[in-house]
Amino acid sequence: MQLSLQTRNALRAASPFQTRRTAAPPCLRIRACTDPPAEGILPVPAGLRAESLPHHVAMIMDGNSRWARARGMPTSAGHAALQPALEETVRLSCARGIRVLTAFAFSHQNWDRPKEEVDFCMAVYNRFIQDNVAQFLRYFLFLKLILRPDNFSNRYKINFMLLAFSMPCSMNMMVSSACCKSETHYQGEEILMFCREGIRLRVIGDCSRLPTYLQKTAQNAEEETSSNSQHDLMLAIGYSGRTDILQACGKLARKVHSKLLRPEDIDESLFADELQTSWTDEFPCPDLLIRTSGELRLSNFLLWQSAYSELFFTDTLWPDFGEAEYLQALMSFQSRDRRFGKRKL
Structure with missing residues (x-):
C-alpha cells in the first residue's frame, strides 16, 4: 500500500520545519589527541558525570496536538513535528553514549482515534524511518x-x-x-x-495492525541496521505494556504445554526474555523514563520493564523537547539514590 497523494501533501504542508537536521557527523581527520572533539561528539556539561549516565532511556513523546493548537495549527502539524524532535533526541542520546533509546510513538489505545489522524501518524512514522535509515548506518x-x-x-x-x-x-x-x-x-x-557500528532499529508493538507499507519499511530498516551494535533504537507503535505481559505469559504457557519448560522453572529472568524489549539484550529495562507535556502517568508503557526506572516528568511539549530539557532530565537522574530496595550501610 502506498501513501495517498492527499496524505503525502498533508505531511509536507503540516511540517512546521523548513529544514531538516543532519544527525551524522562529517568524516573528519583528527590531528592530535589534544584537539577538540569532532562535530557530533559532545563534551560532558559541568555537573554531569559521564560514568553514571543511564544505559537505557525511554521517552513518552506526548503533547504534539496541544503544541499545534497553541500555535493555531492543525493537529497534523503537531504530529509532523514529532519527527525533528525525535531525530534530535536520537542524536543527543548517541552523543552522550546512551546505549538504548525507546520512544513511545503510538499506543494500542490510540487506534481508537479518528482514522484520518491515525493514517497521518502512520505516515509520519514511515517517513521518520525512511529518512533516517541512512543516518543510522552513518554513525561512525x-x-x-x-x-x-x-x-x-x-x-x-x-x-x-x-x-x-x-x-x-x-x-x-x-x-x-x-x-x-x-x-x-x-x-x-x-x-x-x-x-x-551505528544504530540498530526495532519497531515493537502489535505490528500486525500497522499499514502494509509501514510494516515493509520497518522490516527493511530492521534488516539494514541489524549488524549495527553501537546504539539501539526501539520505536513503540501500537504498543501496550499489558499486552506485552500477556504475550510473554502466552509464550511461556505454550512452552510448558509442549514440555519444553517446567512451571517451577519460570522466574523473572525467563519471563523478561519473552518481553518485546528483550531484543536489546544488555539493557532491556529503562534506567530513566521521561514523559513530556505535564502528564503524570505511564499510560500502559513498559509496565514490567519500568519497575525500577527513575521517572522524570516535564511540562515541555514533545516538539519543544531539546538539549536543555534532556540535560535537565539526565541531571535529575544523577541526583537520585538508586537502592533497588536495598539499604546502603
Missing part, C-alpha cells in the same frame, strides 16, 4: 592510530583514539618495529578508520 566509530618510534627500544609506540558519540578516549600501546613495513613508512602517520 572513529579509530585514529598514530605510530611513532620509541627512543628506548626497537619498537613503535601506537597511540590510538576511539571516538564514538561520547567523550574521546586515548590509549597507548607498544608494538615491535617488525610489525611495520619499514622504520619510516608509518612514522608519525595518522590512520583514520571507521566501523559501521
Whole structure:
C-alpha cells in the first residue's frame, strides 16, 4: 500500500520545519589527541558525570496536538513535528553514549482515534524511518592510530583514539618495529578508520495492525541496521505494556504445554526474555523514563520493564523537547539514590 497523494501533501504542508537536521557527523581527520572533539561528539556539561549516565532511556513523546493548537495549527502539524524532535533526541542520546533509546510513538489505545489522524501518524512514522535509515548506518566509530618510534627500544609506540558519540578516549600501546613495513613508512602517520557500528532499529508493538507499507519499511530498516551494535533504537507503535505481559505469559504457557519448560522453572529472568524489549539484550529495562507535556502517568508503557526506572516528568511539549530539557532530565537522574530496595550501610 502506498501513501495517498492527499496524505503525502498533508505531511509536507503540516511540517512546521523548513529544514531538516543532519544527525551524522562529517568524516573528519583528527590531528592530535589534544584537539577538540569532532562535530557530533559532545563534551560532558559541568555537573554531569559521564560514568553514571543511564544505559537505557525511554521517552513518552506526548503533547504534539496541544503544541499545534497553541500555535493555531492543525493537529497534523503537531504530529509532523514529532519527527525533528525525535531525530534530535536520537542524536543527543548517541552523543552522550546512551546505549538504548525507546520512544513511545503510538499506543494500542490510540487506534481508537479518528482514522484520518491515525493514517497521518502512520505516515509520519514511515517517513521518520525512511529518512533516517541512512543516518543510522552513518554513525561512525572513529579509530585514529598514530605510530611513532620509541627512543628506548626497537619498537613503535601506537597511540590510538576511539571516538564514538561520547567523550574521546586515548590509549597507548607498544608494538615491535617488525610489525611495520619499514622504520619510516608509518612514522608519525595518522590512520583514520571507521566501523559501521551505528544504530540498530526495532519497531515493537502489535505490528500486525500497522499499514502494509509501514510494516515493509520497518522490516527493511530492521534488516539494514541489524549488524549495527553501537546504539539501539526501539520505536513503540501500537504498543501496550499489558499486552506485552500477556504475550510473554502466552509464550511461556505454550512452552510448558509442549514440555519444553517446567512451571517451577519460570522466574523473572525467563519471563523478561519473552518481553518485546528483550531484543536489546544488555539493557532491556529503562534506567530513566521521561514523559513530556505535564502528564503524570505511564499510560500502559513498559509496565514490567519500568519497575525500577527513575521517572522524570516535564511540562515541555514533545516538539519543544531539546538539549536543555534532556540535560535537565539526565541531571535529575544523577541526583537520585538508586537502592533497588536495598539499604546502603
